[in-house]
Amino acid sequence: MRRPRKSHVQKTPEDRENYYSTKIGGVGPSPTLDTQYFDQDSTAAVIPTSDVESTATTQRTARSSALSTFLKEKGLEVLVVVIILGGLGFIVLQLFSFNRELGEFKAREEQREKDSERSQERLQSDVNRINDRLDRLTEHPKK
Amino acid sequence: MNEKQGTEHNWFAPIEIDQLIFGVRYERRHSVLDHIGAVSDEILRAKETPFGPDVFPLLQALPHEHRLLDPDSEALLRITASDTILILPTHLDNVEGLAKAASDFDTFVLEPLRRISKVSGIVRHGVVLNLSGESANLANPPIKRFLASELALMTRANSVSIRFTKRLATDEALTRKDVDDYRNVIYNIGESEEGDVNISVDYQQYFKPSLSGSEWSERSFPRFVWGANGYFKGEFSKWLERSVGIAEVA
Numbered sequence: 001m002r003r004p005r006k007s008h009v010q011k012t013p014e015d016r017e018n019y020y021s022t023k024i025g026g027v028g029p030s031p032t033l034d035t036q037y038f039d040q041d042s043t044a045a046v047i048p049t050s051d052v053e054s055t056a057t058t059q060r061t062a063r064s065s066a067l068s069t070f071l072k073e074k075g076l077e078v079l080v081v082v083i084i085l086g087g088l089g090f091i092v093l094q095l096f097s098f099n100r101e102l103g104e105f106k107a108r109e110e111q112r113e114k115d116s117e118r119s120q121e122r123l124q125s126d127v128n129r130i131n132d133r134l135d136r137l138t139e140h141p142k143k
Numbered sequence: 144m145n146e147k148q149g150t151e152h153n154w155f156a157p158i159e160i161d162q163l164i165f166g167v168r169y170e171r172r173h174s175v176l177d178h179i180g181a182v183s184d185e186i187l188r189a190k191e192t193p194f195g196p197d198v199f200p201l202l203q204a205l206p207h208e209h210r211l212l213d214p215d216s217e218a219l220l221r222i223t224a225s226d227t228i229l230i231l232p233t234h235l236d237n238v239e240g241l242a243k244a245a246s247d248f249d250t251f252v253l254e255p256l257r258r259i260s261k262v263s264g265i266v267r268h269g270v271v272l273n274l275s276g277e278s279a280n281l282a283n284p285p286i287k288r289f290l291a292s293e294l295a296l297m298t299r300a301n302s303v304s305i306r307f308t309k310r311l312a313t314d315e316a317l318t319r320k321d322v323d324d325y326r327n328v329i330y331n332i333g334e335s336e337e338g339d340v341n342i343s344v345d346y347q348q349y350f351k352p353s354l355s356g357s358e359w360s361e362r363s364f365p366r367f368v369w370g371a372n373g374y375f376k377g378e379f380s381k382w383l384e385r386s387v388g389i390a391e392v393a
Contacts, residue, residue, distance in 0.1 A: 004321035005358055011320050019317070023325045023351075024310045042329060043166035043269025043345050046226040049207040 009073070158276030158340065160235040162217075165248045166228040166271075167364065170264030170353055175224050178260045179209045182222065185255035186211065193247045194220065220252065227256060238272070238375045245270070245368035253364060257356065265354040268367040269347040272375065278338040282388025285334040285342075304333040313348065323351040328374070332386075342387070344379050346371040 011019065071078065175182075183202060186194050198218055199211035208223040219230040229248055233240070256262045278284035286303050311326040329345040348367055 004319055004352060005315070007319060007321065009320040010318055011316075015320060016317060019323060020312065023316070023323050024312050043267075043271045043347060044164050044228055044230065046208070046221060046223050046228065047168070047171075049223065049225075051206075 003068075007070075157280040158274045158342070160233055160238070160272050161275045162271075162273035163231045163233050163235075163241070163244060164228065164269070164271035164273070164345075165245065165364070165368075166226060166267070166269040167253065167265065168226050168267040168269075169262050170266060171225045172260060172262055172264070173224055175222065175256070175260045175262060176207070179222055180204075181259050182255045183209050183211065185259065186220070186252055189251055189255070192251045194251055222256070227252060238372050241270070241368055241372055241375075242365065245365045249364045257359075261356075263354070263356040263359060265350055265359050267347055267349050268364055269345060270368055270371045271343055271345045273341065273343045275342075276340045278334055278340050281340060284338075284340055284387060285332050288386055289332070301336045302334060304331070306331050321352075325349055325351075328379075330382075340387070342383070344375065346374055 186192065187196060187199065187202075194211070198216075199213055199220060201212050201214065203210040203212060208221055210222075211220040212218065216232050217230070218232055219228075221228045229252060231244065253262075278286070285305070286300050289305055290300050290303060306329065308327060308329045311328065313324045313326060316322050316324040325348075327347045327349060329343075329347070331341070331343045331345075333341045335341075348370075350362075354362060
């Protein structure tokens with residue numbers, strides 16, 4: 001439902017000029033006696049009634065909501081912005097995801113290298129120990 | 144409202160406000176007629192109502208409206224499917240009592256209408272001041288003031304009746320797109336053969352588009368009358384002083 005009184009859309013200078021010339025200056029068409037409302041009648045006068053009367057209303061009572069007015073006027077721009085922002089968001093998300101996977105891969109590689117170095121050190125120390133024992137056996141053979 | 148109010152500010156002396164009219168017009172609501180009995184009961188019997196049987200001793204139920212009335216004082220409340228109008232006799236020489244009267248009208252008449260009949264779609268608010276006095280007491284009574292040039296060409300006029308209107312913008316309509324509210328002021332000036340002077344000023348605000356229930360709460364009748372007071376104390380008062388010679392006493 002439109003709500004002009006809740007809308008933040010301002011009157012343009014042309015709108016204001018039109019308002020002055022039609023509503024305030026009274027240049028615009030006046031309602032005929034067939035309409036329900038007498039623009040210039042007294043506060044003390046009531047609208048005449050009869051036994052048979054029209055059920056139609058002469059004024060729209062629905063007012064625009066700020067959201068529907070905004071969407072009507074800027075809908076296309078909003079759609080384009082949403083699509084662009086959505087696309088950018090997707091790309092950024094993908095980049096983050098890729099960056100995270102890259103980081104995990106690097107961490108795994110570093111861990112493998114460390115394990116490999118440790119294994120080599122252990123192997124080397126075992127070889128050194130064996131060589132030491134062989135040297136001792138060679139210098140002092142058992143009788 | 145029948146008592147003479149404080150005369151600290153004798154805005155309109157030597158004429159006085161002898162009748163006050165409040166009016167609200169709305170989109171035709173047939174449900175008003177369905178609940179009109181309940182609304183009338185509420186207006187007459189609510190706690191501390193200023194519009195009880197002492198003010199309106201009679202009720203007239205017509206096919207298209209209810210009337211609460213006092214034939215002696217000429218107090219009248221009319222409720223139809225499109226209008227609610229309150230006419231009160233007064234003896235005021237300033238507008239200081241208007242705010243209280245508007246508040247009573249809103250609380251004890253419009254509120255039951257809103258609550259029971261679900262009235263919305265407000266098209267117009269209006270307030271009328273009817274002033275009366277004697278031409279002998281005025282510096283410039285209407286015949287002399289408005290027919291001076293004609294009187295040079297003919298014998299003295301015995302009576303005169305003049306009506307003119309003016310329209311004013313509203314702040315909301317000047318700023319918001321698709322809102323075309325405006326104010327309408329109707330002046331009636333008359334002098335009878337007996338020298339009775341009657342001046343009325345009918346200050347109205349039209350709402351285009353009409354007000355929903357929540358919008359009506361934000362643009363209440365007492366708030367409208369507060370704005371009208373500013374007009375009466377300003378432009379109308381100055382016009383009265385210039386036109387018919389009412390002296391404004393500060």
